[in-house]
Amino acid sequence: MFDIDMGKHLECDGVTRRDFLRVGSLAALGISMPELLRAESVKSKPGKREPACILLWMGGGPSQLDTFDPKPDAPQEIRGSFGTIPTNIKGERISEHLPKLAKQLDKYSILRSVTSPDGTHETATHYLLTGYPFNPAVEMPTYGSVIGREKGFQNGLPPYALMGGLPFGHGHAGYMGSVYNPFNINGDPNDKNFSVQDVTPPNGVDVLRMDRRRLMREALDNWQREKENASSATKSMDEFYARAFDLVTSPVAKKAFNLNDEPDKVRDAYGRTHFGQSCLLARRLVEAGVRCITINYGGWDTHENNFNSLKNSLLPPLDSGYSALLSDLHDRGMLDSTLVVWMGEFGRTPRVNGAAGRDHWPGAISVCMGGGGVKTGQIIGSTNERSEFPKDRPLRVEDVSATIYKAMGINYEKEYMSPQQRPFKINYDGTPISELIG
């Protein structure tokens, strides 16, 4: 219906599966099988990894001045109490409290001139996590959900995983429906008893029993078994059961979720923190086949006591986790295929308030991107002397979004249809940032 791509795929593999998925009256009526469940694409060529994305989400809105856009020459009430240090890119400096990231700037680029009109947590979170301005009439899908819909499962692993919960309720599949919601990883990966919920069989149920349960379901679940005559709803359900059993019993998944397999040296490098170990888990998940992971690292809403909070609790875990992630991906030859994005919903006010805090400021937002084939080691755009607004190369959130999709090899101009029969492009109207991606 209409002259748009309803999400049909022209893969030459998996034809049988596609045909099977198309049984019934098709997508326009919402009764076809979700695209998420299409067959996995043929294993990529050795040495050539599928693109993946790790989004480090700084919930609450991190201060641009105290991280990647310092203003050492500004007055004290703007500059704040932090100094700056040189990076491994000549002439460029960042906050003194990000020493490890300063030595890794060759592995990412800083966008200093992203700007948005939205300074409210809930709506700005929606904007930055989806690339669409907030609209009360419709919740847009986040990056991971779109990536999941476009690319599907890999090695039996769900395409989109979320750690740290949904920020302000956003970051899910929105109008695309719960099929594309993230696979939620609750709990603290830094906890020695950490395990991924529901993936590990419950207490008292060993491998033998899991196997028995699986065999029993195969033997006993006979109703609507004949695929020929089965309804689309029951076919989807069967597919999800197959996926779930795969996930629970797959050695790949089991291994991916087990952080104890990592040498202490590696675990220490990421930092023995919730965020640090989440980054490590994210790397393991990408390695195993997950296509997008969002790590929600909250606490950046520093209206009070900005400098102490940053210096003592927020920046050190960030510095270790983020930098170790970049270098580890690099060492494993995975960085070129793994886009790592760092951002939050907005920046913070240049003028320090009476409580030694900074308030919401969407006029200037710093975003970092590295890996996934984007050009690194650059500072793109700049802000005025107080870091209030872009001075040159103003970038919109929509441009950041288009860049993410382009790096993931996704046609960001493709349209989906919402249940209200309203067409939406994957990306609203942004342009990929040319300095990052050709």
Add this chain to the structure above:
Amino acid sequence: MFRSSSHSNIVSLSTGMVVSLLMLGLPSCLPAKVLAAPTKPQTSVVSLSAEPADITLSGIRESAHILVTARLRDGTMADVTREALSSFQPNPILKRDTTGLFVPIRDGRSLITLSAAGKNITIPVTVEYSHLPSQISFTNEIVPVLTRNGCNQGSCHGSQFGKGGFKLSLAGFDPDVDYLSIVKQSKGRRIAVAAPERSLLLMKPSLRLPHAGGMRLIRNSADYRLIREWLKQGTPAPIPADRKPVKLEVYPAERVLQKDSSPQPMVVRAVYSDGSKRDVTDESRINTLNDAVAACTPEGVIRAVGKGQTAMMVRYGGQVAISTIIIPFLTNTGERTASIASKPKSPADEIDRLISKKQSQLGLVPSKICDDRTFIRRVSFDLIGTPPTRGEIDNFLAAKDVNKRSKLVDSLLDRSEYADYWTLKWGDLLRSNRTNLGPKGMWSFTNWIHSKIKQNQPIDQFARELITAKGSTFTNGPSNYYRVASNPSDLAETTSQVFLGLRLQCSKCHHHPFERWSQADYYQFAAFFARVGLKGSAEFGIFGNEQIVRVNDGGEVNHPKTGAVMYPTPPGAKLAALTDEKRPDPDANGDRRFALADWLVDKNNRLFARNIANRYWGYLFAKGLVNPIDDQRVTNPATNEPLLDYLANELVRNKFDVKLLLREMCLTKTYQRSSAATVQNRDDELFFTHYLPRRLPAESLLDAIDMACGTREKFPELPLGTKAIQLPDPGVSSDFLDVFGRPLRAIACECERSADPNLTQTLRMMNGELVNRKLGEGEGRISKMIAAKHSDTAIIDDLYTAALCRPPSSKERNEVLGILAFSPEKKPVYEDILLTLLNSKEFLFNH
């Protein structure tokens, strides 16, 4: 699907024309088939018909298409427009151009005879003012060109911010604004009246200057020439007195196509405010609603693709219409075994007759009637959201009464769970939740809904009490309707979606893209709520946060663009004829909402009755007659219009008694069909040939798990024994229910409750704490059966019946006994059996 940039008409197309189009390299979606269209053997033609039935061409630039259709001996219809020859009596006043379009030669009246396969059809034609030069109408001629070529679509200049600094109204719904943008804005740089060819308006879309939107207008094409002519005339502005389209006529209105039918062209005529008609086929936007059933070129040539029924959506000048296209599943009529009862004895019979009629038109054969066990499980879930107990099943099976199914339906409708379950549904729709209403408001609202459903209050009165509610949100439940949505816009959207099944939201900011609703319609409707206000109570303590709904003495809704005060008007109501002075004072009786309530539930308001009938049909049959079930639109027709009309009539006849409506539906053969599809109907999920399995709603699922496990879920702050279907709102925390799609009650859309599967749900059912805890619970079914030292066979039978409402087959029983024989410890095996049953589709689905 916007047109390529040719004005050439392909409707009555000649092969030569297609070839020339292709040679121009235009993106053409014409199927190769068109080029070598098979012509039906003409020997079997019984008669011809022509549409429209008369033609009047008025003015220098009008022309017309005429569809010629042959009725064949086997009762099918075939388009013969292309091969039909034309002759005139007394003399030709039209001529047919190379594309098949009829254009005027001279003024006069005549008869045109169209002939094919030895048959003739004659219709009258009139031509007037054919040589009188006339001013080009910006509204009726230029804007349609912009629309057809995609200039004002949402992704181009019609976007909220325009493109490249040039903004047009979306789909041309605001010609005055468009005129200013084109002619006046940017100091008039877009037009050059002295040298029309040099106007940006022509240079850019024809790519003589760079244009981000690409080639839109071929130089010297008919559209191009029309714009050039308008520029030459000095860009005449929109004239308020211009005739306005008020309706569209579409031909054919309905057509059955066979898989191998030759392509079917369409003709669209606009009917204007002055009563005149004009062929606007080439200016309309025509889209198929389901390209898996039938495809359509931008020019309106329809081609069969799959099987089923769909419609072509036609849009022109803010008006919409459809043409229904049916492609039978089976073409061999001999196989159509669906029997059509001659004299319906009951409403259920009549429903079955209308369903059969549609199925037979589509060549579909329904499945057989389901067995008693399936029926009691199905109807129990559907009417009371609760599975039957073993005792209920045994009693029902044992009964010999031929009317036992209808008695079962009656007894279920009398159960207390009926009110619980339907309170859940209406609580969703009316969004009763403590986040918005506070706990006291939520309880007051939910309890009110429950009491009204329990007493089976007619649904019209239920609606009226909500619409006219006043007073404390704590002591008068329905007044919370005005707290869930509290401004005129939200109230208009909620009211129209819940009670009329209309999604007016789009027309808040622009003309509805698929409907005739304008912004004026939206704000006129919102005006009914202009004077409702909330007043905070000054109470402290337990009555703190109380709100009082009251009607203020003043307050209006203004049109966002014109600023005009909107007169409260229901959508589609004909108040246009009354001038401002003649309109009655809407507040004469102190509260304009009463007029709204009167209109809403008036038995002649088809919108209300159709919406309620469709919703309840959808609840029982998993698919509405209109889908989504709360999206009634001209461009979203029911799959079975006569049935929806009948159900709406029944609802009115039964004085809006929804229990009676449910009863009639449950007693149909259609409802009682097996969910097992057959070779003859497995491709159908829309025409009710078999019962469509759907996953149990979250609350029913949890209650069914408890029944199977012999356990009771304890919800926070509610007494043990409270069932999930009895929960007052989503504020009662339950991770399980949230994962399985319980809605937050944040929006008034049925779509908020989700039955979509996902990986988290599956893992939760397999490995989740809740399910695994219940399996082996000390007071649970398995523990009790073991303690009572029942035999393996008895336990297995009990587990099966508790979960699936049936005993195991002997094969299943033997499989399980086999596993038990090898297991020293039996409890884990029973647990695994029960878990397996809970994870089976047979359990998870109502079927």
